Amino acid sequence: MIKNDTRGAARGASAADAAGHPADPVLRIEDLHKRYRGRNGAVASAGVNLSVNAGEIVGLLGHNGAGKTSLVNQIVGLVRPDSGRVTLAGIDAIAHPSKARALSCVQAQANVPITGLTPRSAIAQVGQIRGLSRAEASANTDALIEGLDLGPWANVPAQKISGGIARLTAFAMAVVAPGALVVLDEPTNDVDPVRRQLLWTQIRAIADAGSAVLLVTHNVREAEHVIDRAVILDHGHVVREGSRAEVLGDLNGHLVVEVDLAGEDVAWPDAVTPLRNSAYRKVAALPQASADAVIRWAEDRVRAGSLLRYAIAPISLEDVYIDVVGPAADTEHATEEK
Numbered sequence: 136m137i138k139n140d141t142r143g144a145a146r147g148a149s150a151a152d153a154a155g156h157p158a159d160p161v162l163r164i165e166d167l168h169k170r171y172r173g174r175n176g177a178v179a180s181a182g183v184n185l186s187v188n189a190g191e192i193v194g195l196l197g198h199n200g201a202g203k204t205s206l207v208n209q210i211v212g213l214v215r216p217d218s219g220r221v222t223l224a225g226i227d228a229i230a231h232p233s234k235a236r237a238l239s240c241v242q243a244q245a246n247v248p249i250t251g252l253t254p255r256s257a258i259a260q261v262g263q264i265r266g267l268s269r270a271e272a273s274a275n276t277d278a279l280i281e282g283l284d285l286g287p288w289a290n291v292p293a294q295k296i297s298g299g300i301a302r303l304t305a306f307a308m309a310v311v312a313p314g315a316l317v318v319l320d321e322p323t324n325d326v327d328p329v330r331r332q333l334l335w336t337q338i339r340a341i342a343d344a345g346s347a348v349l350l351v352t353h354n355v356r357e358a359e360h361v362i363d364r365a366v367i368l369d370h371g372h373v374v375r376e377g378s379r380a381e382v383l384g385d386l387n388g389h390l391v392v393e394v395d396l397a398g399e400d401v402a403w404p405d406a407v408t409p410l411r412n413s414a415y416r417k418v419a420a421l422p423q424a425s426a427d428a429v430i431r432w433a434e435d436r437v438r439a440g441s442l443l444r445y446a447i448a449p450i451s452l453e454d455v456y457i458d459v460v461g462p463a464a465d466t467e468h469a470t471e472e473k
């Protein structure tokens with residue numbers, strides 16, 4: 136259990152009032168615009184609106200270059216927006232970036248080098264830098280080391296730790312003294328599947344203890360079971376936002392069928408909603424009630440040799456995400472003139 140953090144002020148600002156009405160979110164972003172300088176400067180934020188409440192995990196999803204890291208950098212004052220508002224626990228974060236940084240903690244996309252330290256000493260030192268006593272920093276460090284199964288690596292010099300352990304150490308350094316806002320930019324990168332589950336548990340615990348968590352990730356299939364809301368960013372625009380069920384919309388509760396073509400294209404049966412096609416693979420959504428019919432359709436075509444294989448799985452936010460932003464999203468639009 137993480138002790139003595141900086142979330143109290145924000146909890147006061149964010150908790151429901153006496154009448155039970157939800158109070159202000161910890162993080163509110165309003166009509167944020169950012170275009171990088173230069174002749175073909177990329178548009179990183181094109182009127183972004185977003186909020187994260189205390190106790191909530193919001194997943195920020197989007198293709199490479201969609202503007203996720205730029206958004207994080209604007210929240211914590213590392214990049215100055217062209218216009219718009221960022222309010223963090225009631226404070227104007229653009230006018231007061233150092234206050235915003237004090238209220239938030241960020242795991243950046245790139246790990247901070249900790250050469251010369253061990254994971255344990257690096258995590259504990261950050262805890263003390265962020266205002267914990269030595270005993271509190273040590274207790275929180277122990278809890279994170281245990282929770283993330285970092286024990287075998289805790290006292291190993293940083294030069295000798297693996298990429299995944301370095302990533303988990305960076306996570307622990309970011310959350311050892313959680314702020315009102317916790318921003319995690321790709322925390323699961325390089326982390327093995329078993330420790331990824333431990334990591335998701337830790338992230339949920341941080342939100343349950345009162346932080347607002349903004350989670351940037353490409354790992355949609357795992358994240359969707361942890362996040363409370365998803366925000367899909369595409370070329371600086373929020374293109375979908377809501378709970379998992381809201382983002383899935385009409386496809387909530389559907390299954391997904393994926394087929395590999397043996398050669399020529401094969402027409403889908405009536406029951407399915409096509410999602411995406413390539414020369415050799417097609418994916419479609421189907422209502423659960425049509426599963427038997429679609430399996431029979433697929434079995435027949437595997438026997439006839441027109442399909443190599445098929446698979447049916449529950450629908451994921453990733454399926455909708457790919458449908459919304461396109462399978463081959465690139466940054467072409469990001470360089471459009473204002």
Ligand SMILES: Nc1ncnc2c1ncn2[C@@H]1O[C@H](COP(=O)(O)OP(=O)(O)OP(=O)(O)O)[C@@H](O)[C@H]1O
Pocket residue numbers: 171172177178179197198199200201202203204205206244466469
């Ligand atoms: N410092 C910078 N100067 C100029 N352009 C930049 C800068 N940082 C990012 N960009 C551009 O801004 C756009 C958004 O980039 P950003 O890094 O925010 O995307 P992202 O969604 O985090 O991508 P990824 O998933 O690959 O990390 C891209 O077109 C990128 O090339």
